[in-house]
Amino acid sequence: MIKNAIFVNKLTCSFKDKIVLNGISFAVPSNSTCVIIGPSGCGKTTILHALAGFIKPVSGEMKINDIPVTDFPAHTGIILQEYALLPWFTVFDNVAMGLKITHHSPDSIKKKTNHLLKELGILNLAQFYPSQISGGQKQRVAIARSLNLDPEILFLDEATSALDAMTKEQLQDLILSIHQTKKTTLLQVTHSIEEAVFLGEQIIVMNQSGIHEIIHNPLVGIENSRKKLAFYDMCLRVRESLESGTQHE
Incomplete structure (x- = not known):
């Protein structure tokens, strides 16, 4: 089995001659979930578009299932x-x-x-x-x-952001169920702290300079996790990381 479904090393991307991602690195193990969260304009969607082959990076290395990304990846x-x-x-x-x-x-x-x-x-x-x-x-x-x-890998770009609260939670439940039953690797971009904690075994917290922190979250898949105190403690942990990242820019 391929150890990392997604591998990114020193990725730099620009938009209209402005650097929007500057040398970021991370990996997503096969059959796991990763959520990217951060302020608007920090390059969250740019990461997905680069991995999908929609944009060409300035420099860096990207692999999907050990194959360098040159076009939309297979599977x-x-x-x-x-x-x-x-x-x-x-x-x-x-x-x-x-x-x-x-x-x-x-x-x-x-x-x-x-x-x-x-x-x-x-x-x-x-x-x-x-x-x-x-x-x-x-x-x-x-x-x-x-x-x-x-697909072996699913990219999700703000997939629930336009929905009302209850519909959003139903879709989050569905996405988690898909991951659990089909062993699909998920990489999701979101603005929602609660969604990041519910779905992300790995939570990449970004600021305008790149990756501020990567948080490992053991709560994904726990029954009724949204009703547990540990869920809100983790939400607070992610919120503090987002605030700290903004303050240190």
């Missing part, structure tokens, strides 16, 4: 804040799109897509269009579309 899915659903496709067709592009048989596409829609609780929406469903339902469709190709 990887990405879920964006804006959902990126095609409005002229039904829910079923949006989710099935990847299987069609990779030339699966019609029977295989129907069976696998319907099974996944049922698993995520949206089979009844199969023939609806994105404009006819809620934000939480759209996010489930986006997750289903990524999962339909059985």
